[in-house]
Amino acid sequence: MNNILQQAIDHVPALLFIWFAIFATYWLLGIINFPKSERWHSLLDKWSSVDIDRLGGFSWKSLALISLTSLFLELLLIRWIASEIRIFAYFKSLVLVACFLGFGLGCYLTRKKIKISYTLLPLILFVLLIELPIDPVRRLIANLSNFIGWFSDVHIWSQAYFEGNFLWGAISSLIALSIVIPLFGLIAVTMVPFGQLVGWSLENSSKGIHAYSVNVVASIAGIWLFTILSFMSTPPWIWFGVLLVGTLVYFWQLPKIRALLAVSFVVIFLLFFAGISNRQWWGEESWKGSASAEFQLKAGTPETLWSPYQKLTFIPLNKGEEPVRYVLNTNDSWYQQIINLSDAEMKKNPELYDVPNVPFHQYNLPYRFYQNPKDVLIAGSGMGNDPAAALRNGAQHVVTVEIDPLNYEQGKKLNFERPYDSAKVEMHVDDARNYVQNSKQKFDLIVFSILDSHTTSSSYTNIRLDNYVYTVEAMEATKKLLKPDGMFVMSFSGARPWFAQRLKNVVTEGFGREPLMMQPNYTFFIVDFGNRVENAFAASPELRNFVATHSNVPLEPATTITDDWPYLYQQYRGIPMIVWVLSMGLIIVCWLTFSRLKESATGIQWHFFFLGAAFMLLEVQIISKIALLFGTTWLVNSIVITSLLLFILLSNLVVAWFPNFPKRIAYVGLFAMLAVGYLMPADALFHESVVIRGLIATALYCSPVFFAGLVFISSFKEIGFRAEAFGSNLLGALVGGLLDSLSYLIGIKALVLVAAFLYLMSWVTAKSVAADRTELVGELGGLTGQPSQST
Numbered sequence: 001m002n003n004i005l006q007q008a009i010d011h012v013p014a015l016l017f018i019w020f021a022i023f024a025t026y027w028l029l030g031i032i033n034f035p036k037s038e039r040w041h042s043l044l045d046k047w048s049s050v051d052i053d054r055l056g057g058f059s060w061k062s063l064a065l066i067s068l069t070s071l072f073l074e075l076l077l078i079r080w081i082a083s084e085i086r087i088f089a090y091f092k093s094l095v096l097v098a099c100f101l102g103f104g105l106g107c108y109l110t111r112k113k114i115k116i117s118y119t120l121l122p123l124i125l126f127v128l129l130i131e132l133p134i135d136p137v138r139r140l141i142a143n144l145s146n147f148i149g150w151f152s153d154v155h156i157w158s159q160a161y162f163e164g165n166f167l168w169g170a171i172s173s174l175i176a177l178s179i180v181i182p183l184f185g186l187i188a189v190t191m192v193p194f195g196q197l198v199g200w201s202l203e204n205s206s207k208g209i210h211a212y213s214v215n216v217v218a219s220i221a222g223i224w225l226f227t228i229l230s231f232m233s234t235p236p237w238i239w240f241g242v243l244l245v246g247t248l249v250y251f252w253q254l255p256k257i258r259a260l261l262a263v264s265f266v267v268i269f270l271l272f273f274a275g276i277s278n279r280q281w282w283g284e285e286s287w288k289g290s291a292s293a294e295f296q297l298k299a300g301t302p303e304t305l306w307s308p309y310q311k312l313t314f315i316p317l318n319k320g321e322e323p324v325r326y327v328l329n330t331n332d333s334w335y336q337q338i339i340n341l342s343d344a345e346m347k348k349n350p351e352l353y354d355v356p357n358v359p360f361h362q363y364n365l366p367y368r369f370y371q372n373p374k375d376v377l378i379a380g381s382g383m384g385n386d387p388a389a390a391l392r393n394g395a396q397h398v399v400t401v402e403i404d405p406l407n408y409e410q411g412k413k414l415n416f417e418r419p420y421d422s423a424k425v426e427m428h429v430d431d432a433r434n435y436v437q438n439s440k441q442k443f444d445l446i447v448f449s450i451l452d453s454h455t456t457s458s459s460y461t462n463i464r465l466d467n468y469v470y471t472v473e474a475m476e477a478t479k480k481l482l483k484p485d486g487m488f489v490m491s492f493s494g495a496r497p498w499f500a501q502r503l504k505n506v507v508t509e510g511f512g513r514e515p516l517m518m519q520p521n522y523t524f525f526i527v528d529f530g531n532r533v534e535n536a537f538a539a540s541p542e543l544r545n546f547v548a549t550h551s552n553v554p555l556e557p558a559t560t561i562t563d564d565w566p567y568l569y570q571q572y573r574g575i576p577m578i579v580w581v582l583s584m585g586l587i588i589v590c591w592l593t594f595s596r597l598k599e600s601a602t603g604i605q606w607h608f609f610f611l612g613a614a615f616m617l618l619e620v621q622i623i624s625k626i627a628l629l630f631g632t633t634w635l636v637n638s639i640v641i642t643s644l645l646l647f648i649l650l651s652n653l654v655v656a657w658f659p660n661f662p663k664r665i666a667y668v669g670l671f672a673m674l675a676v677g678y679l680m681p682a683d684a685l686f687h688e689s690v691v692i693r694g695l696i697a698t699a700l701y702c703s704p705v706f707f708a709g710l711v712f713i714s715s716f717k718e719i720g721f722r723a724e725a726f727g728s729n730l731l732g733a734l735v736g737g738l739l740d741s742l743s744y745l746i747g748i749k750a751l752v753l754v755a756a757f758l759y760l761m762s763w764v765t766a767k768s769v770a771a772d773r774t775e776l777v778g779e780l781g782g783l784t785g786q787p788s789q790s791t
Helices: 002-029 038-048 060-084 093-108 117-131 135-151 166-203 208-231 236-250 255-277 292-296 343-348 355-360 385-392 405-414 432-438 472-479 497-511 532-539 541-549 577-597 606-630 634-657 663-679 690-718 723-746 751-764 768-780
Strands: 303-306 311-319 322-330 333-339 375-379 397-402 425-429 443-449 456-458 461-464 482-492 516-518 523-528
Touching: 002 117, 002 135, 002 166, 038 117, 038 255, 060 093, 060 117, 060 166, 060 208, 060 236, 093 166, 093 577, 093 723, 117 135, 117 166, 117 255, 135 166, 166 208, 166 577, 166 723, 208 236, 208 634, 208 690, 236 255, 303 405, 311 405, 322 405, 333 385, 375 385, 375 432, 385 397, 385 443, 397 405, 405 425, 432 472, 432 606, 472 482, 472 497, 482 497, 497 523, 516 541, 523 532, 532 541, 577 723, 606 634, 606 690, 606 723, 606 751, 634 690, 663 690, 663 751, 690 723, 723 751
Parallel strands: 375 397, 375 443, 397 425, 443 482
Antiparallel strands: 303 311, 311 322, 322 333, 456 461, 482 523, 516 523
16 A cells, blocks of 8 residues: 555656646636736737738638648647557547547637637647656656556556555546546647638638638648658657648748747757657566566667657667667557577577576467478567567468568567568568458468557547457458468467457357467467377477466456457447546537637537538448458558548539539438448458459448538538538537447447438438528628528
8 A cells, every 4th residue: 555655646746747737738828717817818819819811811722731731730649649648549539539629619710819829839738748858747648548547448558557456546547537638628729720720711712612622632632741751750850840831831921920830849849859868768677577687687778760650669678788689669668579589599698588498488389389380471570579480490481461660670670580581581561450361372370479559540440450350250361371280379468367268269260169278478379270289299298288387367258359349458348438438528628618619609500510420430430441451551541531532522523513413312322322331241342353342442431421522512512611510510520539439339330320320310400501501691791701602
């Protein structure tokens, strides 16, 4: 108890600092008015208020630039904050929802004073909290996910921080929520000025459909700009540099805003470089094993790199001046290490290893059962430990699959045994499920090596990178790659007994027989279609005794996971408690913010609200299904989102050509394609040709977006391209992002039914659009000088 209390006391100064920084930011923005300071707020208004008229009024170039910059900022926030504050790495849709809230509110506040400080002050706060070289603050930020994990019924954050004590566990969770929810609000505030500027441009364009189309094209450009920077492994300060260029160009005609941007970004870059100069890493004790000599290893200078998926920190562990191991952290959480198990290393540094048991090390263990295999497939080859083990143990041809290109590049550079340089190794940078689903090769031995993801596959879905690898369908596809007498070995790091039972069920159902199980450190599952296990036991009493010693694997019931319900880290179907708590907190924040800031008397445009909610659910479902066909890679996600936006552009083109296109026909086509997509099983689309598979999947899954786009742009035109309608659509998308959590209960496929219901509600409320248009014209009194475009 005293130790637990001391842990809590140690965090108090950092916690008070974070609370004060968050409160100060809300106060500086004027969202919190206590204590009052009219002088400060008048000064802030003077320097941060945007005079739209001085920007030169509406222009197509300005609309394109602010649309591109807005989308780029959204992706920056999603990627950066999710990597630095780990709770958002598991629920990236939280950041997405916050961005939609802020952008939607901005559209509602189009005629309210635009303050660029709403973007700059929160950005400075986030950089301050993440990069400030004060160890207690950085450690508390890194541990937030551990705090909130105390009451989670999903295995996401390992163990509760205050393990075994109810009171401190509850307090730790409340502390985490008291930080996470206000940060959510500040993410939303960051997007408000951009929503105002885009909404103003759409509303003041003389050609509404053309303006919306420019917005969509510029958004596509923003997606690919950020995607290219991600694949170039650029760090966040480069992203902020691009953001600075975009905002400076847009506001160049406003000297005060230009000066404020320069000063703010100087502060941001100084904080970044302060953090880089004092780079830290966490989990310092996690690399230390049982050998006393390992405690004498000294951690070298960390190197932080950014892959397309996550933040990677590489730490050399030195014996004297020579590195003998490397530790890899992902998003400030221990992930794996490079370890040298070669005979030369055993002779050189025997004190670092339990030499007698090295043959039974997790990387060597599969080859105690299958010696000298000819063809080996390794899924999740990481930085090369598994292919190195395969080569040491006589493998003639090793196919390796690793989703993260930077992991592979660092393994090629740092692994002591240089397995990726061997002519026997065939490397594929790919999603493991995509490879086993589409490969035509046959293997003697297939090894799934601790495929454990620390991030989601996309900001639009709660599916993590490894979820589809462990479904029943994935095991069935893997079985097809085995030779008739082949062997399958899977290892997994599961701290809870229901992990072992779940994976046992999946393997049994997928391969048609129960696996041999053991748990020396990680849990192993072995399926043998020959007699190699029996022969290995007969030839090696040591192996038989090793397995017998570690065969008592704790088990607890768990729902079997499938492609429709692929939630590996959730024990049973149902919406997790953490999702309920966060969602309720976020809904309250959204409602209070909307009630506090909106000025339009028209309120929410429900027709557009339902269209936005349905579209977001539809997008989530499409991305999840496409991930099955092509893999859960960043590139695939960018292509899918681009395809969806291109279908929206096609809708705009049709309505531009046929201004009176009947919405009834669009709704009929929408519901018809939703029905086809719901009834068509995903495995029916696994065509051998990638091109044909892509064309069929695009036509089937994306065509509802085309019909939904016809409805939206027709209604948007009918209401005169009002910013309130666009804002309602984005607020609906916010709700759709929260409704994505229903898939934890009903599965991914059933989200189509929920989306169909929301589209039905949009149809029911479609008649209100003309009435809302009349009210808006009367309310505004022709303020913008726009002619009526109601149909």
